[in-house]
Amino acid sequence: MxxxxxxxHLSPDRRASKRQKLSINFFTRVRNLITSHVSFTNTVSKHSATDIVDDSIATDDTAAAETMAAAAAAEVSTPSLAPEIWAHVCDFLPYQSLLQTAVVSREMLVDVMPRVTMLHIDKSCQLHAGVTHRYGDVQDICIYSLIEFEDDLESYDCHLDDDTLTRALPFLCNFSSCLERVFLGGRRPSNGQVEGYKTDRFSVEDDMKMNNFIDLFSGAFRAGALPNNVWIAGLSCSKETRMHINTCKVCRNACKSFPLSSVVDFEDIHVIKKRYRFRAKLFDDDIFGLNVCLKRTEIEEIILGRPGGKELLxxxxxxxxxxxxxxxxxxxxxxxxxxxxxxxxxxxxxxxxxxxxxxxxxxxxxxxxxxxxxxxxxxxxxxxxxxxxxxxxxxxxxxxxxxxxxxxxxxxxxxxxxxxxxxxxxxxxxxxxxxxx
Incomplete structure (x- = not known):
């Protein structure tokens, strides 16, 4: 059956994508890239393995010849990857491992880090602007420290991390040149499942914090602190019930402030709940963009009032x-x-x-x-x-x-x-x- x-769960890399997980094709792609770009160098020996064997045989020392030949072969087959290949591998490393990789050598720091395009943040303390200048080509940032989970697999107990709420936006504003996608959410320690914000799993206090967090992003877009084409995923309005006349200022401000290219894809949280109710299990890993409590007609009405909105629709x-x-x-x-x-x-x-x-x-x-x-x-x-x-x-x-x-x-x-x-x-x-x- x-x-x-x-x-x-089979998405490419969990760069801030709408489907958040590492692709089953990733390792195949890396292997193919390495095969096509790898070069083999011998930085120590000036003789080939055959020359060493011949010289050793001339001295009638067969055992020594075999040992030296094996050592020479190991030297000759040491791979030296191009910086862009190392950068592609680093795109899938946790941020802590990425920092450790950067201090391996000056080449890794100077040639590889500027080519990294994805960052995966697991702890709020990693949201530090001190090293962001090293990453000049980052397009996708996944922040998994926004939501903290209990270890109990049967528990719905989730809460927002205050330190991440404070640090995240200033950290993201340091990537204003080429940033394209941001995911904010959490990853369950028990099974690595990635989740965005879902209102029915959080306290009323966290709901208020989430709405304030969305408002901060609206302000950042209006102030030009974030690029006007960044797609934000994982956040959601906390309003569970819809009034006859919707006066939710948070969602309306978001529709007026976020980039048009992302607003046009905003989804009504009530439609989403209906769509996924048949598989609304605890550990589903559906990742959405910004979900609002407005009807589709209300979203499009706001879009039509923005410059270029009608042409886009x-x-x-x-x-x-x-x-x-x-x-x-x-x-x-x-x-x-x-x-x-x-x-x-x-x-x-x-x-x-x-x-x-x-x-x-x-x-x-x-x-x-x-x-x-x-x-x-x-x-x-x-x-x-x-x-x-x-x-x-x-x-x-x-x-x-x-x-x-x-x-x-x-x-x-x-x-x-x-x-x-x-x-x-x-x-x-x-x-x-x-x-x-």
Whole structure:
């Protein structure tokens, strides 16, 4: 029997991504990079292993020859990685290990650290600006010290770390040149599970702290202290009930202050709770962006009032982005194969339908190849990551039918794999329950 899980546990690296975990393809990528960039140096011996063996045999000392040949071979095969390869490896190290790596040699400090693109912070004391100037190319920062957990696996006892609340924003403001993504949350010590803020697991006091924390980010964006394209994940408004007239200043300020590119992806926390109620277990690791207590219509109303908001909401690029927002699930088969299934829920389909109704563009005239490729982006763990092999990717039939009914120029055979085809056509006798038929 196949097991179905959310895709986030197989995400690439947990750079501040929407699906937060290390990719199963990471070590393959590193191996390939090392194979293509590694150089072999011999910094000590001036003779080859063969020369040493020949010289030793001339003295009739076979044992010594074998020993010296082995030593020479070890010298010759010592790998020297290029700085960019070391930097790629360092991207996945905990921050403490990264600091230890930096003091290994001057080359690591001067040539490797400036190429590091990801930081993984586990303790609030690591949020120190003293060494941030060494990291000139950081794009993703994951701060796992915001939420502290009890060790008890059955406990829902979580609380916010006051020291991280105080240090995080000033620390992030030191990366104003190229920072793209930030995740703030926690990681359970018992199993390493990554979690963002979820209101029903925290005290009223923590809820107030979270809202104040979001307000600080709104102020930082308005003041220009953070780049205007940074995507913030893991935070959420603490308002559990929605009034008839929403007056939540925290969420409204966020929609007016955060970058438009991230505001357009803000989600209604009440819709999210409904979407994931069937798997709302303690240790799920769904990572969202900033979740607000506003309805989608209220969010878009604020966006329309901002410069460039209307153009963004009605752009072709926005439509293609929506097509890539299908919910990705992972299926692990009985023989341990990893398969990816994408299904579009009502919220995403509603946004796609809303774009079609209110846009002046005729989506039926979009190039079919572009539309198909945009839908396939849902199979990637993150929009910056490559797609998994096609034979691992399946689009739920119900979702294909829903997209087709919206008038999209797509063909089902473009999403079917060999096990679903018969003589080039869909095999009606083939059935997989995990495809969410």
């Amino acid at each position: 196949a097991k179905s899980n959310d895709a986030s 009605q752009s072709k690029a926005r439509f293609m982005t929506l097509l890539g927002r299908g919910v990705r699930h992972v299926v692990i088969t009985d023989d341990d194969k990893v398969l990816y299934v994408v299904k579009y829920d009502d919220a995403v389909l509603g946004q796609i339908n809303g774009f079609i109704k209110h846009s002046s563009m005729d989506v039926t005239m979009f190039p079919p190849d572009e539309v198909t490729e945009a839908i396939r982006r849902s199979f990637a763990a993150d929009e910056r990551d490559p797609l998994p092999p096609r034979e691992q990717c399946y689009l739920a039939e119900s979702s294909f039918n829903a997209l087709k009914e919206l008038g999209l120029p797509i063909e089902e055979t473009d999403f079917l794999n060999e096990d679903e085809l018969r003589y080039g056509y869909k095999n009606s006798y083939f059935s997989c329950d995990w495809r969410f038929y």
